[in-house]
Amino acid sequence: MEEVARVAGVSPATVSRALKSPETVSEKLRLRVQEAATRLGYAPNRIAGSLAGARTPLIGVVVPSLTNSFFAATLDRMSALLDAKGYQLMIGQHDYDSDREERIVTAFSSWNPSALVVTGRDHTRGTVSILSATACPVIEMWDHDERPIDSGIGFSNRAAGRLAGQHFASQGFEHVAYVGALLEQDTRARARAGGFAAEFLAATGRQAQILDVSSRDLGEGCKALARVLATQPETRAIAFSGDMLAAGAMFAAERAGLRIPQDLAILGYGDLDIAAHMNPALSTIRPPRNEIGEAVADHILARLADPSAPKQNLDLGVELIRRATT
Amino acid sequence: MEEVARVAGVSPATVSRALKSPETVSEKLRLRVQEAATRLGYAPNRIAGSLAGARTPLIGVVVPSLTNSFFAATLDRMSALLDAKGYQLMIGQHDYDSDREERIVTAFSSWNPSALVVTGRDHTRGTVSILSATACPVIEMWDHDERPIDSGIGFSNRAAGRLAGQHFASQGFEHVAYVGALLEQDTRARARAGGFAAEFLAATGRQAQILDVSSRDLGEGCKALARVLATQPETRAIAFSGDMLAAGAMFAAERAGLRIPQDLAILGYGDLDIAAHMNPALSTIRPPRNEIGEAVADHILARLADPSAPKQNLDLGVELIRRATT
DNA sequence: GTTCATTTTGAAAGCGCTTTCACGAATCGC
């Protein structure tokens, strides 16, 4: 920077101003500085800048998994929107391990990020206390609940489950099942299953069969169908906690000679690409994956532009996309 | 830090050493310092640390897209391996736009990252010159080619295409097609298509039909089948540049009453979850998506541990996973 | 041509660490 200052014939302070807040510098000098900077190929050292300034243009976001296409979609939107404003995403993944989450949040917060985004509402005490103590905006995304630490943007998985239960009840089904990978620390899938069963019970007075499978992928869906039918042969409608499972069940049903939706109604969750293109097209519940990313980015930008901007706790809701399987 | 020093009754310098390089400090003091630090809830400011030190524990990685499950898988592995060693991933996505790539690389390099990872071998002049000038290890991943800027870890898409062409040729097919989304800036898909056609021509003396579709998803695959058969009804084998397209074509084939693989052989690319669980199970070519992540992380760690460690240019190859569709 | 208000600019003080350097203490060899 000193060199640029010398070449432009100004002081380092002016170089800093010309580059960071051009409006505070006279037109003439700004041009001289900018030209000198480009001629010398000067790139400001952001670390030094951040140390001197109050905050880094980094936004820490921690997600359970990068391969989960829901979070990937959210990150994608956030990245696009925030990148454009000069913010960089620092991404951490904890594989559904709260202690790793705490370590990541600790590490991130020591960067003085402009904002911190975490997934879900379940955190260790330590995570919560770090997040509460942080000066920057903190957003808990994906799950909706009362009283976020700072701001919350997401939807209720329980409501998503209820929507499915209510849909089946309103169609007059008496024997239904819910299949999901519930055992892992995936509280989201459990909330959906719970919402489904509760709503179906409330609406029909009947118990739904809940089946816990070991993974979210197609193969498990295939096996699940047989298990559901073995336990309860009268089952006429099955909701899944994921489209892949649902698709797997559809393949298995086809092999078993079951017609969908006449013999068996199927409802997925996620609205993955595959859902719209199954044959018949899979009805599913769509979480607002892109919307969350956009809302989070917007909120961060708003808070950063005006530190007194209000916190928020947004429920973006889910949508039942009815296609051909129910 | 000063406070911790006072509480522990030592100098700030000792605190720094006790926390960063415990082996250079006497057992007794180290314990005192550590206790004081935890008692005060002291978290070192990494920005200051990075400014004083030479390098940030940040690794910049730029990918075309976060929603692409190949890159997501690679990032996932990198993140897991590098996180464990205290490095943070800074992720940028450019949506296949070289100029955005250059901007991201510029921004990243002004952080003095410990390493820079970019996707592919096609960069603007500016990107190349920044990358060449950077002091840290630079890895170009996913594509294999001669002479990387620094190190390269990937595989040859052309070879992946050739493998498909050779497979069809060796099965005695005479009329084959390759379907892919070739128009976009996706040079990878084009390389595969080129490799396929070249190899098939070399092996059989026959021309393969190349069909360019507008997107990579299931729906396009459905439509593509009809178009291929309309142009060239004798086609008996189709290779796709993505599993989703292939799956779409399988759905369409099923509706059209075609038996797979008897009437039509199908070969995918990607080995997505869906491939193994189609009915019949989809044969496909599997790119080393996780392996790339691991190799990149390993290489970065090696270079960082020993700055004189050799650069490398690795071709991880692809694998033909033969299942039931060919 | 002054004076006063306003804008521009430069000097300098950090931001919170790491690391070199030098010094006193502990350890060693003979």
Added chain:
DNA sequence: GCGATTCGTGAAAGCGCTTTCAAAATGAAC
């Protein structure tokens, strides 16, 4: 037991910016 090494520690000098503060320059008003 004495000098020669090591080892452990603290003082202090930055790392490369931003930002306050005050001085200089400009312009408006009389």
